[in-house]
Amino acid sequence: MPFLIGLRRGLSSWIFRLLGRKRTARIGIYGPPNAGKTTLANRILRDWSGEAMGSVSPIPHETRRARRREGVMINANGRSVVLDVVDTPGLATKIDFHEFMAHGLSEEEAKRRAKEATEGVIEAVKWLDDLDGVILVMDATEDPFTQVNVVVVGNMEARELPLIIVANKIDLEEANPQRIESAFPQHPIVPISALEGTNIEQLYEEITRRFGR
Amino acid sequence: MNGVEMDLVSEEMLSSLTSMEKIRYILDNVRQGKILVLERGLTPEEQSKLIEMTMSEINLDDFIGIEIESYPAKEESSLLRRLLKKPSLQTRLTMIGPARHLKTLKKDREVISALVSMR
Numbered sequence: 001m002p003f004l005i006g007l008r009r010g011l012s013s014w015i016f017r018l019l020g021r022k023r024t025a026r027i028g029i030y031g032p033p034n035a036g037k038t039t040l041a042n043r044i045l046r047d048w049s050g051e052a053m054g055s056v057s058p059i060p061h062e063t064r065r066a067r068r069r070e071g072v073m074i075n076a077n078g079r080s081v082v083l084d085v086v087d088t089p090g091l092a093t094k095i096d097f098h099e100f101m102a103h104g105l106s107e108e109e110a111k112r113r114a115k116e117a118t119e120g121v122i123e124a125v126k127w128l129d130d131l132d133g134v135i136l137v138m139d140a141t142e143d144p145f146t147q148v149n150v151v152v153v154g155n156m157e158a159r160e161l162p163l164i165i166v167a168n169k170i171d172l173e174e175a176n177p178q179r180i181e182s183a184f185p186q187h188p189i190v191p192i193s194a195l196e197g198t199n200i201e202q203l204y205e206e207i208t209r210r211f212g213r
Numbered sequence: 214m215n216g217v218e219m220d221l222v223s224e225e226m227l228s229s230l231t232s233m234e235k236i237r238y239i240l241d242n243v244r245q246g247k248i249l250v251l252e253r254g255l256t257p258e259e260q261s262k263l264i265e266m267t268m269s270e271i272n273l274d275d276f277i278g279i280e281i282e283s284y285p286a287k288e289e290s291s292l293l294r295r296l297l298k299k300p301s302l303q304t305r306l307t308m309i310g311p312a313r314h315l316k317t318l319k320k321d322r323e324v325i326s327a328l329v330s331m332r
Contacts, residue, residue: 093264094278094312095271111273118268125265145320147281151264154257154286183322 025211026084028127031137032148033060033090036168040137040194041087048072053087059103061117063089066127079208088127089120091148128155133162133211140167140175144183153184162210167191217248217314217329224253236263243279243311254283254307280315282325283307
């Protein structure tokens with residue numbers, strides 16, 4: 001069944017583009033490390049193109065290079081939007097290789113990962129200049145008032161670009177998406193579980209509403 | 214006496230600097246181990262530039278990055294700005310220090326609690 005859904009969606013995307021009605025918005029998926037950005041990117045791509053974006057891991061900074069998939073068409077509630085989806089490395093203001101060693105990496109591996117992670121953060125910041133909108137993924141079990149979240153929200157507001165906040169990990173008992181809603185009341189917030197697909201259709205509706213042009 | 218130096222930086226001093234001068238001033242001081250409290254913070258663009266430059270200066274043994282916390286910007290909506298439909302964002306008090314010595318304990322809209330360690 002998922003295969004048939006993917007085939008139908010892939011076919012409609014192809015017809016849409018063949019008819020020359022492509023209206024692409026370049027959308028970055030942002031957030032702190034381990035918020036579930038790549039899990040969400042994988043979910044979106046599997047649902048609409050049948051592919052995956054990248055691997056996920058409990059060790060922070062698994063994504064250390066931005067990955068981009070072009071021409072992903074999303075249909076929801078009678079609207080369509082074609083996206084270039086950019087899965088960005090986790091934003092951070094500090095990187096300590098000792099934290100990677102605590103996850104079982106050797107000192108050499110941890111230092112290499114830390115070095116690559118710093119380059120990934122720089123790349124993620126530079127991508128902000130080239131986007132039409134952002135999906136900001138927050139971990140609903142964590143405090144939403146982190147500086148990384150404040151910086152991304154502030155940059156989108158200053159650039160007057162559309163932003164959707166995703167309160168991820170609502171499958172976990174300690175998740176509190178209401179805390180995110182009260183922290184950033186001026187933006188649309190969609191509580192989801194990217195891992196289990198909970199509320200994902202609601203997110204697609206919000207994506208077509210906010211990023212459709 | 215052992216301790217961590219903390220500088221309270223006035224809005225006047227910051228506004229006399231260009232964006233790059235502000236970021237350089239912050240990073241040079243934080244790399245020396247100081248904690249800075251800025252009376253008026255950085256713009257979102259300056260904050261993302263500060264993150265970018267911090268990453269380029271991380272040295273895995275000596276400097277692991279910064280801890281930065283600020284209150285979300287406030288919308289400044291004078292009558293003129295409302296008429297022009299151009300509200301501007303007013304940046305607010307910001308604390309920045311070396312990540313090795315400064316750790317945020319709790320933050321909400323009204324209070325930032327931080328721990329300064331001497332290790």
